[in-house]
Amino acid sequence: MAENQSMKNQDSSDEIDLGQLFQLIGKGFDSLFKLILRVFVYLKRNIFILIGLAAVGFAVGYGLNQIVSKRxxxxxxxxxxxxxxxxxxxxxxxxxxxxxxxxxxxxxxxxxxxxxxxxxxxxxxxxxxEGASDRDMQYLELLQSFENTDAIADIVRAELENKSSxxxxxxxxxxxxxxxxxxxxxxxxxxxxxxxxxxxxxxxxxxxxxxxxxxxxxxxxxxxxxxxxxxxxxxxxxxxxxxxxxxxxxxxxxxxxxxxxxxxxxxxxxxxxxxxxxxxxxxxxxxxxxxxxVQKSFFGKNLVLIPSILIVVFLFVSFLVYLNQKSKTLIL
Known part of the structure; x- marks a missing residue:
């Protein structure tokens, strides 16, 4: 009887653990969905500001390209x-x-x-x-197999200098x-x-x-x-x-x-x-x-770099404002 009671308690414990695991997974998906929803709401709320910053950045970048002499x-x-x-x-x-x-x-x-x-x-x-081909290396090995004369030594030296230069x-x-x-x-x-x-x-x-x-x-x-x-x-x-x-x-x-x-x-x-x-x-x-x-990389061009900087600065300022609001709700 004691053994049966012990096995029932173990099965019950396993069921509880699995239930808690599924609950944690569900909470994780719920948190992820809320995060995506908040980002969507934030973008929806500030979409015109972001578009305006991008337009201003493109205009400034275009103006700089016309003023600054290219390298x-x-x-x-x-x-x-x-x-x-x-x-x-x-x-x-x-x-x-x-x-x-x-x-x-x-x-x-x-x-x-x-x-x-x-x-x-x-x-x-x-x-x-590109490195020396197998045929070139075989040719050098063939030269080294001959008698060690000055002419052959000069040829081997010239070939090695040509391959290593x-x-x-x-x-x-x-x-x-x-x-x-x-x-x-x-x-x-x-x-x-x-x-x-x-x-x-x-x-x-x-x-x-x-x-x-x-x-x-x-x-x-x-x-x-x-x-x-x-x-x-x-x-x-x-x-x-x-x-x-x-x-x-x-x-x-x-x-x-x-x-x-x-x-x-x-x-x-x-x-x-x-x-x-x-x-x-x-x-x-x-x-x-x-x-x-001189051809610059994609993000090195003014038309892309300046709008990107303006948008990143705006997002950073918004994040600081969010942190400031959250800090006021804390009970010290």
């Missing part, structure tokens, strides 16, 4: 040569510091006679590019389009006026020309060896022969390695010619963009 910018995509990236960032910081100080004498010294400092700014950032975007901000574009051109001339990097570029270009001439001589010799090998095969009536070539000093050379060496020489010549084309200035200009207006 423009020019983007210049560049590629530093011969590890001149740090130099690029340092000289950009130097120019920006002189802009902040409004140092007209500095800009006169680099050929800029008239500077409009209103809204003038210069920044530099790295251009994010990034283009950079120099952005000029200004309000006067004519003066701003002229300012950007003069600054780029100043950046590329480094005497040190000019000397290094000259030496690098001379080295590249010498390497091309040397590789072309070696390539001619390799072609002669391959031609002789082909002629010997033809004279033997296409008979099966060894895959190795015996040179005059009795040294044997694998014909497959000879073809690979020829391809490496061709690749090295291509790289050096590309260096000659690219390394004309310390900071190569890939693209000098046109002047265009």
């Amino acid at each position: 423009q910018k020019t983007d210049v995509i560049v590629k530093p040569q011969l590890e001149s990236k740090n130099y690029l960032y340092d000289v950009i910081d130097e120019i920006q510091a002189n802009i902040d100080a409004k140092d007209s004498s500095f800009f006169e010294s680099i050929g800029i006679e008239e500077v409009d400092f209103a809204g003038l700014e210069i920044t530099v950032n790295r251009v994010i590019e 990034f283009n950079h975007r120099i952005t000029f901000y200004y309000k006067n389009e004519e003066l701003g574009v002229q300012f950007a051109k003069k600054v780029m001339e100043y950046i590329n006026s480094s005497t040190y990097f000019d000397e290094v570029l000259t030496i690098s270009r001379n080295n590249a020309r010498g390497r091309i001439e040397q590789n072309e001589l070696l390539l001619d010799q390799v072609d002669k060896i391959i031609t002789n090998y082909t002629n010997n095969l033809a004279s033997r009536n296409n008979a099966v022969s060894s895959e190795r070539i015996i040179l005059d000093n009795q040294e044997q050379v694998n014909i497959a390695d000879l073809f690979e060496y020829k391809n490496l020489l061709i690749r090295d010549i291509e790289i050096k010619k590309l260096e000659l084309a690219e390394q004309t200035e310390p900071i190569s200009i890939i693209n000098f963009g046109k002047s265009h207006e």
Whole structure:
């Protein structure tokens, strides 16, 4: 009997707990509905005020857009040569510091006679590019598997520098389009006026020309060896022969390695010619963009920002008034 009585009390307790739980859920939904209803009533009561504030805000924003001159910018995509990236960032910081100080004498010294400092700014950032493809990585691994010669080492180094180097975007901000574009051109001339990097570029270009001439001589010799090998095969009536070539000093050379060496020489010549084309200035200009207006984000535009501020201020003031009314009803 005692056990039956205990089980009945437990079932009754569970029913009470479930009932209380459903009541709490019902009260929660009721409170949420009342909150939504109060917000609806508040908006209904103040709808004309909110519409009026939005209209005033749009009008003020439109007026400011007509009065305030819009900011423009020019983007210049560049590629530093011969590890001149740090130099690029340092000289950009130097120019920006002189802009902040409004140092007209500095800009006169680099050929800029008239500077409009209103809204003038210069920044530099790295251009994010896609990573190296699997094919490029396989090519580098193939190069490393060959004998460690100077030519192969130079090719691997050039490929690694090409894959690890990034283009950079120099952005000029200004309000006067004519003066701003002229300012950007003069600054780029100043950046590329480094005497040190000019000397290094000259030496690098001379080295590249010498390497091309040397590789072309070696390539001619390799072609002669391959031609002789082909002629010997033809004279033997296409008979099966060894895959190795015996040179005059009795040294044997694998014909497959000879073809690979020829391809490496061709690749090295291509790289050096590309260096000659690219390394004309310390900071190569890939693209000098046109002047265009700075596009602001949606909430950064006056037509949206000012109405939003007016409405938020009104809602905040209404909330303070509500809190003040509630505080008067408290019994201290």
